Each structure stands twice: as C-alpha cells, then as structure tokens.
Amino acid sequence: xxxxxxxxxxxxxxxxxxxxxxxxxxxxxxxxxxxxxxxxxxxxxxxxxxxxxxxxxxxxxxxxxxxxxxxxxxxxxxxxxxxxxxxxxxxxxxxxxxxxxxxxxxxxxxxxxxxxxxxxxxxxxxxxxxxxxxxxxxxxxxxxxxxxxxxxxxxxxxxxxxxxxxxxxxxxxxxxxxxxxxxxxxxxxxxxxxxxxxxxxxxxxxxxxxxxxxxxxxxxxxxxxxxxxxxxxxxxxxxxxxxxxxxxxxxxxxxxxxxxxxxxxxxxxxxxxxxxxxxxxxxxxxxxxxxxxxxxxxxxxxxxxxxxxxxxxxxxxxxxxxxxxxxxxxxxxxxxxxxxxxxxxxxxxxxxxxx
Amino acid sequence: xxxxxxxxxxxxxxxxxxxxxxxxxxxxxxxxxxxxxxxxxxxxxxxxxxxxxxxxxxxxxxxxxxxxxxxxxxxxxxxxxxxxxxxxxxxxxxxxxxxxxxxxxxxxxxxxxxxxxxxxxxxxxxxxxxxxxxxxxxxxxxxxxxxxxxxxxxxxxxxxxxxxxxxxxxxxxxxxxxxxxxxxxxxxxxxxxxxxxxxxxxxxxxxxxxxxxxxxxxxxxxxxxxxxxxxxxxxxxxxxxxxxxxxx
Ligand SMILES: Cc1ncc(C[n+]2csc(CCOP(=O)(O)OP(=O)(O)O)c2C)c(N)n1
Ligand code: SF4
Numbered sequence: 141x142x143x144x145x146x147x148x149x150x151x152x153x154x155x156x157x158x159x160x161x162x163x164x165x166x167x168x169x170x171x172x173x174x175x176x177x178x179x180x181x182x183x184x185x186x187x188x189x190x191x192x193x194x195x196x197x198x199x200x201x202x203x204x205x206x207x208x209x210x211x212x213x214x215x216x217x218x219x220x221x222x223x224x225x226x227x228x229x230x231x232x233x234x235x236x237x238x239x240x241x242x243x244x245x246x247x248x249x250x251x252x253x254x255x256x257x258x259x260x261x262x263x264x265x266x267x268x269x270x271x272x273x274x275x276x277x278x279x280x281x282x283x284x285x286x287x288x289x290x291x292x293x294x295x296x297x298x299x300x301x302x303x304x305x306x307x308x309x310x311x312x313x314x315x316x317x318x319x320x321x322x323x324x325x326x327x328x329x330x331x332x333x334x335x336x337x338x339x340x341x342x343x344x345x346x347x348x349x350x351x352x353x354x355x356x357x358x359x360x361x362x363x364x365x366x367x368x369x370x371x372x373x374x375x376x377x378x379x380x381x382x383x384x385x386x387x388x389x390x391x392x393x394x395x396x397x398x399x400x401x402x403x404x405x406x407x408x409x410x411x412x413x414x415x416x417x418x419x420x421x422x423x424x425x426x427x428x429x430x431x432x433x434x435x436x437x438x439x440x441x442x443x444x445x446x447x448x449x450x451x452x453x454x455x456x457x458x459x460x461x462x463x464x465x466x467x468x469x470x471x472x473x474x475x476x477x478x479x480x481x482x483x484x485x486x487x488x489x490x491x492x493x494x495x
Numbered sequence: 496x497x498x499x500x501x502x503x504x505x506x507x508x509x510x511x512x513x514x515x516x517x518x519x520x521x522x523x524x525x526x527x528x529x530x531x532x533x534x535x536x537x538x539x540x541x542x543x544x545x546x547x548x549x550x551x552x553x554x555x556x557x558x559x560x561x562x563x564x565x566x567x568x569x570x571x572x573x574x575x576x577x578x579x580x581x582x583x584x585x586x587x588x589x590x591x592x593x594x595x596x597x598x599x600x601x602x603x604x605x606x607x608x609x610x611x612x613x614x615x616x617x618x619x620x621x622x623x624x625x626x627x628x629x630x631x632x633x634x635x636x637x638x639x640x641x642x643x644x645x646x647x648x649x650x651x652x653x654x655x656x657x658x659x660x661x662x663x664x665x666x667x668x669x670x671x672x673x674x675x676x677x678x679x680x681x682x683x684x685x686x687x688x689x690x691x692x693x694x695x696x697x698x699x700x701x702x703x704x705x706x707x708x709x710x711x712x713x714x715x716x717x718x719x720x721x722x723x724x725x726x727x728x729x730x731x732x733x734x735x736x737x738x739x740x741x742x743x
Contacts, residue, residue: 191576196602203566207573210560337558339538347552348560
C-alpha cells in the first residue's frame with residue numbers, strides 16, 4: 141500500500157489514519173478549524189460499522205471518551221482551543237484513571253474566544269497538565285499532513301502502551317493544508333485490557349476510578365503516575381533535525397513554525413550563517429537531553445512559536461543557562477514569513493555568533 | 496429451612512458509609528434485586544457519580560466507572576456505545592443530575608440512549624454539607640439558604656421527571672419514594688422496569704427516587720421518612736410519567 145499517495149487536508153488525514161489505527165468510537169462537538177475531521181468521520185465511521193456521535197458539548201464528548209476508553213475501546217475526540225479548555229476536567233479524570241485515548245487539538249488563537257486562525261498558544265495547557273492535579277499527556281506535534289497520519293497511528297499505540305491520554309497538537313494551517321499522503325500499512329498494536337469494564341463475566345469486578353480518599357493511597361497513586369511519566373521520558377522522545385551538526389544558532393520550533401524555520405535557515409545558510417533546526421516531535425516528553433547536548437557546541441538558541449513565548453521556557457530549562465535563548469513569535473493567527481524569521485536570525489547572529 | 500430473606504447476589508456484603516437512616520442504602524438494595532432478578536450482573540456496568548453515593552462501586556458487585564460531577568450520563572453513553580450488549584446504569588444525586596449535569600441528562604434522554612438512570616432526590620447536596628440544590632423545596636432551610644429557599648433569589652424547585660417526560664427519546668420514567676414499605680414495593684417495581692426496558696433494548700429509562708437525608712435535614716430517621724411524606728411528595732408527585740414511550 142505504501143506508495144499510493146492521495147491528496148488530503150490534515151484534518152481528514154487524521155480521521156482516516158484513526159480509522160486504520162482501529163479507532164472504534166469518535167465523540168466531538170463542532171468547532172473551527174477542525175471541522176473537516178468530524179465531517180469526514182460522520183461518513184466514514186458508520187461505513188466501517190463504528191461509532192460517530194456528535195455530543196452536546198465538549199464536556200460531554202470527553203466524558204463519552206472516558207466511558208468508551210474505560211470499556212476497553214480505542215476512542216478519539218477532537219476540538220480546537222476553547223473546546224479543549226472545556227475538556228480539561230475530563231482529561232484530568234482520564235489521566236487519573238489511566239485510560240488510553242487520543243485527543244486532537246487543532247489550535248487557534250486565544251485567549252477567550254480568540255480567533256479562528258492558527259496558533260501554538262496552547263503549548264502550556266497541552267504539556268504541563270492542563271487540568272487539575274499532577275499529570276501529563278503524551279503530546280505529539282506533526283509538521284506535515286503525512287506526519288498527521290503517522291503520529292495519529294502512533295498516538296493510539298502509545299495511549300494503549302502507557303494507559304495514558306495522548307494529544308495530537310496541530311494548528312489551523314496543518315489542519316486545512318492539502319498535501320499528498322500515504323497510509324502505508326498501519327498495524328495497530330492493541331494490548332489486552334484486563335482492567336476494562338466490559339462486564340464481570342468470568343472474573344472479579346473491575347472499577348475505573350480516580351478517587352482515593354486515603355491520602356497515603358493517593359500519594360502512592362501519584363508516584364505511580366510520575367514513574368510512568370519518567371519512563372515515557374526515557375523511552376519516547378522524538379525529534380527531527382535540519383543542518384544541526386555544525387549549527388552555531390539553533391532554532392527550536394515545532395509544527396508549522398518548524399517549516400518556516402527551515403526556509404529561513406536555508407536563507408541564512410546561503411548567506412553563510414550556520415543556522416540549524418531542532419524540531420521536537422514529542423512536546424511531552426520534551427527533547428531536553430538533545431537540546432542540552434546541542435548547547436555544548438552551539439552559541440545561541442531561538443525558540444520560534446506562534447505564541448507569546450511558551451515552549452521557550454522548556455528550551456531555557458534544557459539549555460540551563462549555558463547559552464542565550466532568544467524568542468521570536470507572532471500571535472493571534474499571524475504567521476511570520478521566512479524573511480521575518482531570517483531577520484531575527486541575522487540579528488542574533490550579529491549579536492552572538494559574531495562575538 | 497426456607498430462606499425468606501437474604502442478601503442479593505449483586506449487593507456487596509460490606510458496611511456502607513451512609514449515615515444512619517439514610518435511604519441511599521435501600522435504593523442500592525433495590526437496584527441489586529433488580530439486577531439479580533433480571534440475571535444481568537455479569538454484563539452490567541454501573542456509573543457512580545459525585546455525591547454521597549460516589550462509593551457505590553464498593554457496594555454493588557458489577558463493574559463500575561466513577562464519573563465526574565454531573566457527567567455520568569455522558570460516561571454511560573460512551574460505555575453503552577462501546578458495549579451495545581452491556582447493561583449500563585447511572586446512580587446520581589439531585590445536585591449531580593439536576594444542577595451541574597442538566598445538559599448531560601437531557602441530551603442522553605433525548606437521544607434515547609439505552610441506559611438506566613437512578614436519580615436520587617434528597618433536596619440537598621448531602622456530601623458537601625447540606626447546601627441548597629435545585630430541588631430544595633420553597634422555604635426549606637439549608638446551609639446556603641439559611642432563611643429558607645426564596646424563589647425570588649433561587650427560583651423554583653426543579654421537577655426533573657416532569658421535564659424529562661416531555662422528551663421523545665424517553666421510554667420509561669417514574670417517580671417513587673422509599674419512605675414506607677408500600678412505597679418501597681412500588682419503587683422496586685419501577686427500578687426493575689427501568690432495567691427491563693434496557694434489557695429489551697427499548698431506550699432510555701429513568702426513575703427518580705425521593706430519598707432522605709436525616710443528617711442535613713437535622714431530623715431523626717423516622718421524622719425524615721415522615722418529612723418525605725408531608726413535604727416532598729406533595730411537590731414531587733409519585734407515579735409513572737412515561738411507559739413504553741407513552742406519556743401517562
Ligand atoms: C466539579 C465539582 N464541583 C463540586 C464538587 C463538590 N461536590 C461533591 S459532592 C457534591 C454534591 C452532591 O450532591 P448530590 O448530587 O445531591 O448527592 P448527595 O450527596 O446529596 O447524595 C458537590 C457539589 C465536585 N466534586 N466536583
Ligand atoms: S449526608 Fe445525607 S445523603 Fe449523605 S449519607 Fe448522610 S444522610 Fe445520606
């Protein structure tokens with residue numbers, strides 16, 4: 141199958157990949173700019189004998205996800221920023237009860253109703269927990285329509301492997317951009333789920349729960365969750381690089397920003413500036429080690445984001461004071477041009493690299 | 496020797512955390528009896544809500560999921576859609592169902608979701624210390640209506656059963672009380688019917704159960720039963736509001 145390319149917008153590519161990854165149920169509430177995804181699944185899920193249900197709200201949708209995930213099924217929901225805010229209560233419960241599921245956030249500008257144009261301003265919410273309590277999502281950041289396919293398939297496998305919610309953090313550009321994709325042979329790895337509430341026939345009863353009234357039990361549960369997150373940090377970091385080896389100035393950027401960064405880096409290289417890219421694919425776990433290692437050689441870092449500066453905090457933690465970490469971002473749905481980013485590169489190169 | 500009284504198989508042999516005289520325990524037993532009599536224990540999944548009954552998963556022997564406050568009907572929807580042959584029920588208080596969870600219950604009912612809802616109305620938020628609920632009676636004193644519920648401030652007590660009976664998706668809907676042996680017998684029939692509707696795949700069923708909260712009502716258990724008779728039943732009339740999808 142690999143090699144059969146089809147043209148698709150990112151939102152639809154996620155939907156089709158989810159079906160191939162064995163997603164049995166999808167629950168969501170309409171919101172721009174991810175509408176192509178529910179619209180595709182409204183048609184495709186019933187065709188495959190699976191469940192599509194438009195919920196009365198994002199709150200209901202994420203709780204339907206909780207129920208279906210707790211019953212042992214592969215399940216997904218999708219939304220965009222304001223809707224993801226509403227889902228946070230449910231996501232916290234899902235993380236607490238250790239249920240696997242996939243949550244897609246096609247980010248738009250905020251705060252509040254914000255706008256409907258692309259943004260990356262939900263980085264904090266996605267990577268630092270988002271709802272109440274000490275928990276983490278696995279967060280995957282595609283930078284192309286093909287990666288939306290590949291990371292959707294991976295998201296379901298990781299969710300099941302770690303019994304943890306996985307978020308695909310896209311943006312409105314990726315969601316609505318059309319590119320050729322191939323689905324290859326997605327082979328879902330679905331483990332058995334002896335904990336699922338499928339009816340107690342032939343076993344003791346199962347309870348899906350996040351309530352621990354005894355503080356000792358709750359603390360034990362919390363350390364168990366933390367141990368799982370540390371394991372995820374050890375085993376699941378993914379990132380991509382471009383011209384990194386000899387780079388003096390390293391741009392750290394994910395998703396659509398990374399594509400702009402690449403073009404700007406090519407412009408810089410043509411002018412003799414040794415710029416390179418480190419593109420986190422997993423935002424949690426964050427490629428802290430790779431950035432720390434790069435800080436041994438490079439002179440400066442630039443975090444490029446469609447936000448007022450969120451991931452830059454993680455870059456600074458990784459660089460740990462060794463090198464200056466700069467930030468450049470646009471917000472509200474404005475996407476910087478490669479020329480604009482190149483301007484920043486030149487400025488930093490003038491200040492730092494030339495020293 | 497003939498056994499004339501025994502613990503239902505679906506009821507766990509443990510001491511509950513409920514206050515003395517609280518009728519949550521009676522309602523648990525009626526649910527357990529219905530599950531036993533219909534022979535559905537091995538395919539039943541309960542959804543516990545947030546409220547005094549949050550630990551219901553310790554008291555009934557089926558599989559359970561614990562849901563966020565008010566969200567039990569959405570969680571039940573997810574379970575039922577994943578397991579169409581399962582029997583899925585929620586057990587919710589009046590704060591849970593009639594306040595924070597109004598959207599979820601209305602839409603689950605309106606979709607005709609094939610689930611059973613046990614809705615326990617004790618006119619207050621028991622677990623958090625007896626605050627006013629949407630169901631608190633006019634003039635009723637609670638910890639957040641110290642001068643009695645004032646309709647100008649807080650509106651009128653919500654009659655969920657009557658409201659939900661207007662929805663096409665509802666197959667069975669009844670209001671019962673557990674304050675006397677006769678009422679308990681009727682409650683048992685209604686609860687069993689609400690499960691039978693699901694077993695026969697006939698859609699959404701809900702039973703509102705008028706229940707006591709002697710602790711927060713500041714009454715002894717016997718006075719609390721009488722309070723249900725004298726104050727709740729006149730405002731929340733008992734009976735079947737919908738049977739086989741027909742309005743009664
Ligand atoms: C989102 C959220 N808000 C508030 C609470 C606090 N809370 C716990 S139980 C409860 C009230 C439950 O009352 P009810 O549903 O009437 O059940 P009862 O305890 O009376 O049986 C509240 C408000 C919570 N757990 N979660
Ligand atoms: S507080 Fe009220 S509802 Fe809760 S267990 Fe005690 S009597 Fe029952």
